[in-house]
Amino acid sequence: MKSEVVEVIEQFTEVPGDPAQALDLASLELVQLAEALEERFAFVVDARDLNEKNFGSVAQIEAYVARKRRG
Amino acid sequence: MLIALRDSDAPALVKPDGAQLTYRQLGAEVEKEARALRSQGAAPGRIVALGMTDPQQFLVSALAIWESGAVLLPLDVRAGAGPAEALIRRARPVLLRDAEGFRQLPDPRELDEGTALLLFTSGSSGPPKGVRLSRDGLRANIEAILRYLPAARTAIVLPLTYSYALVGQALTTLHAGGTALLLGELKYPPEQLAAMVRLGARGLSSVPPSLRLIARAVVEGISAPPLDYLASAGASLDAATVALVRTAFPSARLWNQYGLTEASPRVAAISDADPAFARGAAGRPLQGIELRIDGEEILVRGPSVMLGYLDDPDATSRALLPGGWLRTGDVGHLEEGCLFVHGRGDGVVKCAGERVGLDEVAAAMRECPGVADACVVALPDEALGARLIAFVEAPASVLAELRKLLRRKLLPAKRPAEIIPVESLPRLPSGKIDRQALRRRAEEA
Numbered sequence: 001m002k003s004e005v006v007e008v009i010e011q012f013t014e015v016p017g018d019p020a021q022a023l024d025l026a027s028l029e030l031v032q033l034a035e036a037l038e039e040r041f042a043f044v045v046d047a048r049d050l051n052e053k054n055f056g057s058v059a060q061i062e063a064y065v066a067r068k069r070r071g
Numbered sequence: 072m073l074i075a076l077r078d079s080d081a082p083a084l085v086k087p088d089g090a091q092l093t094y095r096q097l098g099a100e101v102e103k104e105a106r107a108l109r110s111q112g113a114a115p116g117r118i119v120a121l122g123m124t125d126p127q128q129f130l131v132s133a134l135a136i137w138e139s140g141a142v143l144l145p146l147d148v149r150a151g152a153g154p155a156e157a158l159i160r161r162a163r164p165v166l167l168r169d170a171e172g173f174r175q176l177p178d179p180r181e182l183d184e185g186t187a188l189l190l191f192t193s194g195s196s197g198p199p200k201g202v203r204l205s206r207d208g209l210r211a212n213i214e215a216i217l218r219y220l221p222a223a224r225t226a227i228v229l230p231l232t233y234s235y236a237l238v239g240q241a242l243t244t245l246h247a248g249g250t251a252l253l254l255g256e257l258k259y260p261p262e263q264l265a266a267m268v269r270l271g272a273r274g275l276s277s278v279p280p281s282l283r284l285i286a287r288a289v290v291e292g293i294s295a296p297p298l299d300y301l302a303s304a305g306a307s308l309d310a311a312t313v314a315l316v317r318t319a320f321p322s323a324r325l326w327n328q329y330g331l332t333e334a335s336p337r338v339a340a341i342s343d344a345d346p347a348f349a350r351g352a353a354g355r356p357l358q359g360i361e362l363r364i365d366g367e368e369i370l371v372r373g374p375s376v377m378l379g380y381l382d383d384p385d386a387t388s389r390a391l392l393p394g395g396w397l398r399t400g401d402v403g404h405l406e407e408g409c410l411f412v413h414g415r416g417d418g419v420v421k422c423a424g425e426r427v428g429l430d431e432v433a434a435a436m437r438e439c440p441g442v443a444d445a446c447v448v449a450l451p452d453e454a455l456g457a458r459l460i461a462f463v464e465a466p467a468s469v470l471a472e473l474r475k476l477l478r479r480k481l482l483p484a485k486r487p488a489e490i491i492p493v494e495s496l497p498r499l500p501s502g503k504i505d506r507q508a509l510r511r512r513a514e515e516a
Binding site: 010011012013014024025026027028029030031032034035036038039046048050052055 | 149228229230255257258259260261262263278280281283284285287288290291292293422424452453454455474478483484486487488
């Protein structure tokens with residue numbers, strides 16, 4: 001079952017089979033992705049959280065979204 | 072040559088790590104590259120496809136292509152081999168220049184010698200159209216932009232395959248003898264900010280979602296570069312973004328701009344010193360540009376209007392009216408010479424700066440086995456400009472396959488946010504799909 005986070009990510013870039021694999025996101029796709037996640041999951045991304053540690057892979061984005069939703 | 076490069080030791084291009092090419096070095100690199108291109112067949116009227124991903128190498132090759140008199144066709148190689156090959160088949164360049172070297176291509180075509188740039192952009196229907204831009208038109212646009220935008224140390228964060236970044240930022244900066252900070256490979260706003268601070272950026276142009284996140288990072292406490300101005304284009308600049316940018320960069324001038332690839336691209340601009348800016352104006356016409364409203368549609372006339380679409384006389388005659396007026400497809404009004412844009416008038420929407428033809432997306436979906444018909448509607452979206460909702464006459468079981476196909480065929484911005492399978496699409500008595508009904512369903516969903 002595909003996660004909701006993956007559904008958002010795949011609008012902007014190819015989602016690799018391995019969730020730990022690095023995502024190929026260009027800068028414009030990254031900002032679009034951040035805003036789409038905010039809208040879908042009703043939280044606000046701290047712009048300083050936009051880095052490789054939080055947005056480098058599907059697994060990292062899923063973990064980040066989960067943390068933000070727990071507040 | 073499209074622009075004049077000065078012979079000086081001032082920095083022309085700077086990479087994020089600070090490595091730089093002076094104007095003299097850039098000139099020498101361009102000369103060397105132009106010799107190589109000529110020996111491979113680049114000549115006036117011939118097209119050279121450029122697939123460099125490194126922004127500095129991209130600009131060296133682009134300037135060299137113009138030095139040889141040839142036409143530049145920028146390829147977005149990140150979109151994958153499929154879309155790039157489709158453009159090459161349609162454009163028939165003499166050469167492909169990429170990081171691997173030069174590849175001569177069969178059956179090259181010849182364009183009018185005044186042509187300098189071929190950019191593919193989405194229209195309201197069918198595949199992307201090749202916009203033919205002239206050397207004189209590009210130069211006129213560069214000079215018109217430089218009348219209002221200073222070009223000292225300009226940070227470029229957008230891909231150079233966009234007319235906005237290539238013409239409106241890189242070429243204007245180089246033509247004015249300024250320094251282009253090539254930050255396109257930095258994807259995260261905090262690292263873009265850190266590079267701008269390190270390199271002393273004085274100007275930044277981007278699209279609203281990018282400006283928004285950069286401004287937010289500053290508000291959150293990340294150091295701000297000493298910007299004299301920020302400029303926005305590619306989508307409407309909303310009041311919330313303006314307020315955020317003002318908070319983050321209180322002493323910088325803010326510009327809103329309007330344009331389209333078919334106009335090389337800049338048409339109008341306005342700064343926040345102008346009272347109409349606060350009322351949401353898109354701009355006042357640039358030097359040499361005339362604006363007129365026909366019905367509700369914005370028409371543009373001036374030296375930077377395109378020569379026409381590649382191999383598409385019908386689309387060209389629909390877009391270019393007698394008297395040299397270009398139909399923009401955007402709806403708006405003029406108030407004492409100042410332009411206000413209301414949005415797209417036809418089936419083209421902007422998703423975060425990317426023009427998306429709704430029928431193009433639907434056509435791609437119809438190619439998937441099991442999909443009998445498809446229709447795409449766009450809902451306004453504060454963050455992205457538009458959100459695409461697709462309705463397909465297909466069983467739900469084909470959706471996974473359909474998504475896979477769209478990833479192969481379409482740029483990310485063109486892929487629908489939601490795909491809703493239906494037994495049959497609502498139709499008007501004429502047999503045409505009832506878009507209004509679908510838009511209502513999308514709004515309810």
